[in-house]
Amino acid sequence: MNDMSTGGYVTADGRQIGGTLMELKNITLRFGGVVAIKDISFDIRQGEIRAIIGPNGAGKSSMLNIISGFYVPQEGEVWFKGERRGPMKPFQVARLGIARTFQNIALFDGMSVLDNIMTGRLNKMKAGFLSQALWWGAAEREEIANREAVEKVIDFLEIQNIRKTPVGRLPYGLKKRVELARALAAEPQLLLLDEPMAGMNVEEKEDMSRFILDVNDEFGTTICLIEHDMGVVMDLSDRVVVMDYGKKIGDGTPSEVRANQEVIDAYLGVAHD
Amino acid sequence: MDQLYFAAEVMVNGLMTGVMYALVALGFVLIFKASGVFNFAQGVMALFAAMTLVGIQQGQIPFAHLINAVFGTHLHNFGWTVPSLLAILLTACVMVLLAFLIEKLVLQHLVGQEPIILFMATIGLAYFLEGFGDVMWGAEIKALDVGLPQGISDTVDELTLNWLGYGFFIDRLDIWATVIAALLVTALVLFAQYTKQGRAMRAVADDHQAALSVGISLRFIWVMVWSIAGFVALVAGIMWGTKSGVQFSLSLIALKALPVLMLGGFTSIPGAIVGGLIIGVGEKLFEFFAGPLIGGATETWFAYVLALIFLVFRPQGLFGERIIERV
Numbered sequence: 001m002n003d004m005s006t007g008g009y010v011t012a013d014g015r016q017i018g019g020t021l022m023e024l025k026n027i028t029l030r031f032g033g034v035v036a037i038k039d040i041s042f043d044i045r046q047g048e049i050r051a052i053i054g055p056n057g058a059g060k061s062s063m064l065n066i067i068s069g070f071y072v073p074q075e076g077e078v079w080f081k082g083e084r085r086g087p088m089k090p091f092q093v094a095r096l097g098i099a100r101t102f103q104n105i106a107l108f109d110g111m112s113v114l115d116n117i118m119t120g121r122l123n124k125m126k127a128g129f130l131s132q133a134l135w136w137g138a139a140e141r142e143e144i145a146n147r148e149a150v151e152k153v154i155d156f157l158e159i160q161n162i163r164k165t166p167v168g169r170l171p172y173g174l175k176k177r178v179e180l181a182r183a184l185a186a187e188p189q190l191l192l193l194d195e196p197m198a199g200m201n202v203e204e205k206e207d208m209s210r211f212i213l214d215v216n217d218e219f220g221t222t223i224c225l226i227e228h229d230m231g232v233v234m235d236l237s238d239r240v241v242v243m244d245y246g247k248k249i250g251d252g253t254p255s256e257v258r259a260n261q262e263v264i265d266a267y268l269g270v271a272h273d
Numbered sequence: 274m275d276q277l278y279f280a281a282e283v284m285v286n287g288l289m290t291g292v293m294y295a296l297v298a299l300g301f302v303l304i305f306k307a308s309g310v311f312n313f314a315q316g317v318m319a320l321f322a323a324m325t326l327v328g329i330q331q332g333q334i335p336f337a338h339l340i341n342a343v344f345g346t347h348l349h350n351f352g353w354t355v356p357s358l359l360a361i362l363l364t365a366c367v368m369v370l371l372a373f374l375i376e377k378l379v380l381q382h383l384v385g386q387e388p389i390i391l392f393m394a395t396i397g398l399a400y401f402l403e404g405f406g407d408v409m410w411g412a413e414i415k416a417l418d419v420g421l422p423q424g425i426s427d428t429v430d431e432l433t434l435n436w437l438g439y440g441f442f443i444d445r446l447d448i449w450a451t452v453i454a455a456l457l458v459t460a461l462v463l464f465a466q467y468t469k470q471g472r473a474m475r476a477v478a479d480d481h482q483a484a485l486s487v488g489i490s491l492r493f494i495w496v497m498v499w500s501i502a503g504f505v506a507l508v509a510g511i512m513w514g515t516k517s518g519v520q521f522s523l524s525l526i527a528l529k530a531l532p533v534l535m536l537g538g539f540t541s542i543p544g545a546i547v548g549g550l551i552i553g554v555g556e557k558l559f560e561f562f563a564g565p566l567i568g569g570a571t572e573t574w575f576a577y578v579l580a581l582i583f584l585v586f587r588p589q590g591l592f593g594e595r596i597i598e599r600v
Contacts, residue, residue, distance in 0.1 A: 068486065094488030106483035108476050119476045123488040125469045139468070182487065 018046030027076035054243035069093030099188035109168035120185030289447035291553020316527020323510030368503030417514035532580035538590030
């Protein structure tokens with residue numbers, strides 16, 4: 001089942017996709033009596049852009065929360081880099097190299113853009129407590145190295161002009177970009193994006209799409225995203241999982257999914273009987 | 274002219290009392306910022322720290338009364354005294370241990386609860402700690418002396434007498450308290466601003482979910498913040514304990530910190546300091562000018578009235594975050 005051995009595939013635009021990075025097996029999540037996710041399995045491969053789509057309330061965000069450790073499923077297994085992951089706290093998952101953004105932006109409003117992005121690198125800092133407190137030796141060298149890494153991310157996402165601005169004052173679209181920057185600063189192996197384009201105008205959506213593609217292309221970061229805008233999803237992603245009422249109803253390349261009758265029904269609203 | 278100098282002297286003394294208020298308020302602000310908990314036990318923590326310090330310094334046997342009552346022994350002292358600096362270090366360790374236990378036994382079980390529930394828990398904690406301190410070290414009034422100079426400073430008296438023709442009476446302990454408080458505040462601000470742990474602390478204060486998502490352990494940060502608050506309580510305990518003896522009334526200085534917080538805002542470190550200074554100077558000057566007209570003893574209520582006025586006109590305090598209601 002865990003096919004790390006299979007060598008992946010080549011995408012339409014010629015990118016080589018590797019073996020399995022993350023695999024979810026028979027995941028079931030319940031909130032009391034409500035079944036949010038029912039027996040779902042899928043995998044995310046090294047270097048691909050994987051999308052999860054579905055109508056409202058389909059369980060997409062819950063799925064992402066399971067991957068990032070915010071929810072622990074009642075049943076099923078989560079495998080990361082060929083190892084089964086036990087129950088973990090979200091901060092431990094983050095330390096494994098899985099970064100995320102939130103549907104309703106979770107930034108540190110009181111801190112500047114630069115400080116917000118620096119928090120993404122907290123786990124890259126290894127200097128001891130005393131060295132930190134005295135601002136001496138290893139701590140100082142680390143801070144400089146980390147600042148350089150952060151500046152690279154800032155350049156990459158074109159937010160140089162707002163780096164000293166308190167995040168609370170930024171407009172919505174830029175907040176979304178800063179949140180992406182903070183996630184990128186951690187140099188994650190797997191990047192989870194929960195509706196990265198929700199509430200954006202067309203221009204902002206185009207920018208964000210470009211950034212997502214560039215991140216994947218330049219850093220080779222594996223990306224798993226949730227998105228409502230079908231056009232965007234079909235353009236961006238290599239493979240798509242479709243969810244409806246907590247169940248998986250489709251899985252494959254965008255064109256395969258588009259042709260799937262069950263998916264069409266779910267989106268056009270056929271009466272469930 | 275002398276009247277003016279006297280007023281100035283009163284003001285300087287007020288500033289120094291204000292620093293002591295600020296020191297207590299600071300402990301509140303640290304915990305409130307990082308965990309949204311209003312720690313009612315902060316004053317008792319200062320009392321407990323001062324009691325522990327005296328106990329360790331004088332080589333008291335902890336729980337001596339309890340042991341004697343149970344076993345019929347007559348133990349009181351180990352028979353040694355511990356140097357001040359070492360005793361302070363040991364007490365700091367006790368405060369860290371206390372922070373760890375509070376997180377483990379109380380906070381951890383209340384994660385995600387309403388602020389009012391956490392507040393109630395700290396009230397319980399205050400009463401527990403007060404009784405625990407008495408059982409551990411005895412309830413009698415103790416003198417605390419860690420070698421801080423006390424009494425009127427002759428240097429200041431002489432200097433001002435030569436310059437102004439009027440000698441200022443200023444307690445040396447107040448001068449030291451001001452210097453130490455200033456150092457402590459600077460250190461705290463630098464720590465919060467420039468270290469990894471400080472950055473993580475501010476992150477937790479801002480948004481728990483986001484903090485978790487960048488790999489910050491909330492438990493570690495909470496233990497750290499309570500430890501720092503415990504250390505601030507220790508410093509406040511040393512200052513107030515040296516000034517007026519280690520006794521129950523020490524824990525009541527926490528009540529003086531409330532108006533300071535209302536003035537400065539619950540979330541601002543500079544606010545705690547400025548608030549403390551305003552209250553300190555305000556109550557001394559008010560007593561000086563208005564006291565004789567209305568029968569004196571204004572210091573007991575002035576701070577609270579000032580805080581009430583602030584609540585009406587600027588409920589978020591001088592430096593607090595603005596409260597904006599969106600419809």
